[in-house]
Amino acid sequence: xxxxxxxxxIHFAVRQxxxxxxTAFNRPFHFRDEQMKGAFKYFIHDHYFEQxxxxxxxxxxxxxxxxxxxxxxxxxxxxxxxxxxxxLILRNNMIKDFAETDKWxxxxxx
Numbered sequence: 001x002x003x004x005x006x007x008x009x010i011h012f013a014v015r016q017x018x019x020x021x022x023t024a025f026n027r028p029f030h031f032r033d034e035q036m037k038g039a040f041k042y043f044i045h046d047h048y049f050e051q052x053x054x055x056x057x058x059x060x061x062x063x064x065x066x067x068x069x070x071x072x073x074x075x076x077x078x079x080x081x082x083x084x085x086x087x088l089i090l091r092n093n094m095i096k097d098f099a100e101t102d103k104w105x106x107x108x109x110x
Contacts, residue, residue, distance in 0.1 A: 001025040004036060011083075020045070041065040041072065060088055 004021040018038035025031045028049055035043040043064040050057045066072030066080060098104045 006037075011087075039067075041067045058092070060092065062088060 001022055001024075004019055006017065006019040008015060008017050010016070016039045019036045020033040020038075020043075021036050023032050023034045024046075030046065030048050032044060032046045034045070041064075043062065045063075046061040048059040048061070050059075062084060064076070064080070064084070066076050068075075098107070
């Protein structure tokens with residue numbers, strides 16, 4: 001809770017620097033990160049975890065709004081909602097692959 005991270009990402013050929021902070025934390029069921037600095041007017045990203053039998057289900061809820069008023073809202077509807085949905089699915093599939101194989105060992109410090 002309260003931790004923050006700053007990272008760079010390239011989306012649509014534009015390098016962006018974003019800072020988000022953990023603003024809600026209920027281990028092991030939920031955490032929320034929110035943009036503190038970055039390209040969006042705001043984003044709130046909730047991660048929910050539920051154990052069912054021998055597996056853990058994660059549900060992502062990502063709310064965002066672009067700046068620039070009506071133009072930003074149109075860009076959100078026409079482009080960004082679809083783009084970000086695909087991006088989160090791809091990223092979550094990569095996390096799943098690392099978690100369910102020995103790949104997770106490659107990211108640990110020796």
